[in-house]
Amino acid sequence: xxxxxxxxxxxxxxxxxxxxxxxxxxxxxxxxxxxxxxxxxxxxxxxxxxxxxxxxxxxxxxxxxxxxxxxxxxxxxxxxxxxxxxxxxxxxxxxxxxxxxxxxxxxxxxxx
Amino acid sequence: xxxxxxxxxxxxxxxxxxxxxxxxxxxxxxxxxxxxxxxxxxxxxxxxxxxxxxxxxxxxxxxxxxxxxxxxxxxxxxxxxxxxxxxxxxxxxxxxxxxxxxxxxxxxxxxxxxx
Numbered sequence: 001x002x003x004x005x006x007x008x009x010x011x012x013x014x015x016x017x018x019x020x021x022x023x024x025x026x027x028x029x030x031x032x033x034x035x036x037x038x039x040x041x042x043x044x045x046x047x048x049x050x051x052x053x054x055x056x057x058x059x060x061x062x063x064x065x066x067x068x069x070x071x072x073x074x075x076x077x078x079x080x081x082x083x084x085x086x087x088x089x090x091x092x093x094x095x096x097x098x099x100x101x102x103x104x105x106x107x108x109x110x111x112x
Numbered sequence: 113x114x115x116x117x118x119x120x121x122x123x124x125x126x127x128x129x130x131x132x133x134x135x136x137x138x139x140x141x142x143x144x145x146x147x148x149x150x151x152x153x154x155x156x157x158x159x160x161x162x163x164x165x166x167x168x169x170x171x172x173x174x175x176x177x178x179x180x181x182x183x184x185x186x187x188x189x190x191x192x193x194x195x196x197x198x199x200x201x202x203x204x205x206x207x208x209x210x211x212x213x214x215x216x217x218x219x220x221x222x223x224x225x226x227x
Contacts, residue, residue, distance in 0.1 A: 008152065043116070043203055043218030044155065088154050098143075098207065098214035099168055102154030 003027050006089055006103030015112050019076040023089035023103045026070065030091040032098070033065050035074045038086045038105065047087075048074065079110045114138065116219035118204050124225045130192035133222045137185070137206030143167075144181055145216060146189050147203040155203055161187065162209060194226045 006023045013019055021035075032051050036044035048063040050056045050072075056063045064073040072091075076083055089103040117136040125131050137144050142163050147155035158177065159169040163184040172179070176195070181187040191198055201221040207214050 004154075006154070041220070041223075043205070043220050045218065046215055049215070090154075098216070099157055099160065100155075100216065102156070104152070105154050 001026055003101050004089065004091060004103040007106055008104050010107040010109065012109045012111060013079060015079060015081060015110055017079050019079050019083070019108060021074040021087050021106050021108070023072050024070055025072075025091055027093070028070065029093045032092045033063070033072050034090040034100070035063055036088040036090060038088060044088055081110045081112050084109045116204055116206055116217055118219040118222055120222055121220065122223050124227065125194055127196055127226055128193040130190065131194055131224065132188050132190045133202050135187045135189070135204030135219060137187070137204070138217055140208070141206035142184070142209035143207045143214075144187050145205040146179055146187070147205065149201045149203055149221070151200070158189070196226050199224055199226045
């Protein structure tokens with residue numbers, strides 16, 4: 001069993017829709033949860049960073065963490081064609097070095 | 113602020129040949145990471161440096177992969193000899209490390225094709 005599971009999609013939605021992306025994990029030691037966005041032929045870039053359970057909002061993006069269920073989500077409101085990318089969840093344990101464990105990534109397309 | 117630089121961007125080699133990738137992290141970033149991203153998968157950490165010391169190389173196939181970080185700045189990742197399954201994008205990332213944020217900034221990657 002992989003430490004982090006993420007549905008690879010692909011996911012295709014119309015412009016303006018609300019998008020929900022999810023990951024589950026098995027290691028209860030994970031404390032930091034991140035969402036990265038990766039455009040084609042580019043490196044990942046950090047979108048959201050959360051610690052502990054609950055919600056965190058940044059503009060059109062909301063990250064949600066449920067440690068009791070070992071489940072994290074990223075919601076995108078009013079989705080735009082420019083949001084079309086692969087979204088990667090990543091997690092780490094509290095330690096001196098931030099070793100990240102990534103999910104497989106979900107490929108998202110927003111259709112105009 | 114300049115980002116993480118990597119070269120070359122693309123490389124095609126035959127199996128059993130050797131190849132080297134170069135990474136220049138963001139200035140002042142103490143921690144440097146090399147990841148392997150196989151098509152359709154998330155990045156997998158190969159090796160992590162803190163200044164010029166190795167913090168974690170538990171997932172580095174040491175029989176064929178090697179990496180060094182000269183003077184705690186630039187880094188090279190080498191594969192010798194390459195296998196077909198090494199075809200992937202090799203990503204370099206850097207972060208401030210213990211003195212600041214652990215947020216990782218990624219370079220554009222080197223796309224390796226082994227034929």
